[in-house]
Amino acid sequence: MKTCVLTIIALIAFAGNSILCRIALGDAQIDAAGFTVARLISAAIFLYFLVFFYKRTDESSLNYGSWWSSIMLFIYAICFSFAYLTLDTGTGALILFGSVQLCMLTMSKLSGERFSSLALIGLLTALFGFIYLVFPTLSTPSLIGFVLMSLSGVAWGLYTLAGKGAKQPSAETSMNFIRTLPLALIVLPFVDFSSVTTKGLIVAMISGIVTSGIGYIIWYKALPLLTGIQAAVSQLLVPVIAAIGGFLFLSEPISTRLIIASILILGGVLLVSLEKSKE
Secondary structure (H helix, E strand, C coil): CHHHHHHHHHHHHHHHHHHHHHHHHHCCCCCHHHHHHHHHHHHHHHHHHHHHHHCCCCHHHHHCCCHHHHHHHHHHHHHHHHHCCCCCHHHHHHHHHHHHHHHHHHHHHHCCCCCCHHHHHHHHHHHHHHHHHHHHHCCCCCHHHHHHHHHHHHHHHHHHHHHHHCCCHHHHHHHHHHCCHHHHHHHHHHCCHHHCCHHHHHHHHHHHHHHHHHHHHHHHHHHHHCCHHHHHHHHHHHHHHHHHHHHHHHCCCCCHHHHHHHHHHHHHHHHHHCCCCCC
């Protein structure tokens, strides 16, 4: 139950991240570089004060996390923002989560994890439901958009796998974000400050503090409790959660296609959740 609750909360945060990014960039409230910089800096500052002041974490926690994880986190964030400038939501989601699946499942397999027949059936069922969900909005992607979103997916997959051994999720997530600051400063000169609005900045900060900072801590808490295939396939629920959020908060309609796709994805994730084999 603990694993299920933590995973669901993390996936809700991921869906919220996508919605916030679309709101900010779609309404031209901020440019892609500005959104990424504000998101990373706000998350790093918040987590620093949360972990090292409020929780009074020992200074040895400064050694948690890694530059590798931070670089992957930065690549995911910057490529994600710029890719959505040239991709529609459905196409972007397919490329992103397809890349995440390929990366995580390949790395898990190479590390020796065994996939049962039940888990593989669940994976195929969830993938079919996911493709069925996004298919109506698919369009031929721009080459640059495809490359950027693929890089984003691979980077997120590697960042996720790095968190499977997390012993101090709060400290590790905090230090990973803090180490992205030098990289964010490199992007700062490319921010179009004339396009940054108060609304865009607030949305980016919410994305950084809530759905990224807090959300990723929860994800790192859940990861050690999941197998590689469970961690990979469960993320296919994100588009479904985002669609439900659109219905609840934006009055977007619930279509028959969404209901069918949700049943397929949930069913597939349920089958994979029964997977007991470990690396």
